[in-house]
Amino acid sequence: MPGARAEIVIDYYNRRIKVMDFTGRFEEISGTLEALAEAEEMEKIIVYTPPERGHEPKTCGYVEEGTIRGYCAGKNCHIFSSYSKNSRGISFHKEKEDQVIKNCLKKGRGTEKISQKSGDSRRNGSWKKQKEKISLPEEYTLRPAVQADASTMAALYSQGFQFYPTPLHMESYLLKTMDSHVLYFLVEKQGEIVSLASAEMDSENGSAEITDCLTILSERGKGLIKELIIALEKELSDRGFRSTYTLCRALSSGINIAFASLGYAYTGRLVNNCRIGEGFEDMNIWCKMLK
Ligand SMILES: CC(C)(COP(=O)(O)OP(=O)(O)OC[C@H]1O[C@@H](n2cnc3c(N)ncnc32)[C@H](O)[C@@H]1OP(=O)(O)O)[C@@H](O)C(=O)NCCC(=O)NCCS
Structure with missing residues (x-):
């Protein structure tokens, strides 16, 4: 990933990868995240994103699920998700x-x-x-x-x-x-x-x-x-x-x-x-x- 970096948590219990922070273009990280999700059998990738960078995961097919107000030193944090396993993305209730x-x-x-x-x-x-x-x-x-x-x-x-x-x-x-x-x-x-x-x-x-x-x-x-x-x-x-x-x-x-x-x-x-x-x-x- 030249120039791009991400701070991630692989959460085996919840079968998801959480990207807490990233630098560089998200597009460059996205492919690696998908490969990692497949290799580790993770079903959901969730990206904590500052407001000015929200368009990047969106361009890569991620969907915004919500916002945490004031999360990033007073700035809002937008939460984008992508589901590696389709059924995981379906809300049953x-x-x-x-x-x-x-x-x-x-x-x-x-x-x-x-x-x-x-x-x-x-x-x-x-x-x-x-x-x-x-x-x-x-x-x-x-x-x-x-x-x-x-x-x-x-x-x-x-x-x-x-x-x-x-x-x-x-x-x-x-x-x-x-x-x-x-x-x-x-x-x-x-x-x-x-x-x-x-x-x-x-x-x-x-x-x-x-x-x-x-x-x-x-x-x-x-x-x-x-x-x-x-x-x-x-x-x-x-x-x-x-x-x-x-x-x-x-x-x-x-x-x-x-x-x-x-x-x-x-x-x-x-x-x-x-x-x-x-x-x-x-x-x-x-x-x-x-x-
Ligand atoms: C959720 C839980 C913690 C609420 O605790 P509690 O001490 O009973 O909550 P409170 O008495 O302070 O009630 C908060 C409000 O919810 C209402 N409420 C409580 N239980 C309710 C119920 N089953 N259905 C509808 N309203 C309910 C109360 O009337 C109160 O409303 P008000 O603001 O109009 O007064 C408790 O039900 C619980 O331990 N559940 C199991 C564990 C759990 O799921 N925790 C949440 C994890 S995210």
Whole structure:
């Protein structure tokens, strides 16, 4: 590839190649990516593209599936995909997933209207001061996870997800990521962990992905995940992050409604993007600018 370079991740679990960055002409990289996909039996190639270069993957037959606002140091990132295996590009539950989005939007959600509130939180100071603002019933406590929680968290994630794109069921993985670039927050009810969420931080670009959301079955629908998302946003805001986004399961009403009602904007859907639940699932993109 003379003059052209790409930073790629070969994701065997999700059977896809992710191009995180490229320099030089995309046309020169495209053939190599296709050959690599064939050799490694990867079914999807996904390219994270800055706005000024979007035409390049498009010319090579890639389709734009969505945008992550503010992902590239404040600039939007356009996500282009190509499917080496045709069936991987077919969304099997499109109508139901469209209905989930319609329900989110018709209630006036998904318009980023609440992002002002999140801006206010920056003036609240540290996590300790923000704690007072959390509106959970008395027997619930929301706090950042610590290393001693990792074993219980791994067990809960393992019960909550049959498959998951990252090894959340492994205590060692949780400890390692907790120690580096992932913030885990949790809700306890009388000392038992009942709800979890995390933020994967890209400090260089000031952008974070809110992910790994789980509430145990008996505690669902009580607003716990929303409180966790709000708390993570506040913490990120205090740390100087400019934007957050999530890639969430397109068929799950609860998680889409949670992000929509917190002022996130719906910006696309990644078809059969990762293995979660019982197989490959479509993931919706929701974004919010914190400042
Ligand atoms: C998705 C999940 C995390 C939501 O957690 P939760 O604590 O029950 O969420 P909340 O109570 O904060 O609810 C958020 C919103 O969704 C609504 N909601 C929750 N579950 C819902 C459901 N099954 N159907 C429709 N709406 C639902 C709530 O009423 C609330 O709406 P509001 O903003 O109008 O108040 C939980 O259902 C879960 O753990 N699911 C399995 C794991 C999973 O799929 N995680 C998502 C990975 S992307």
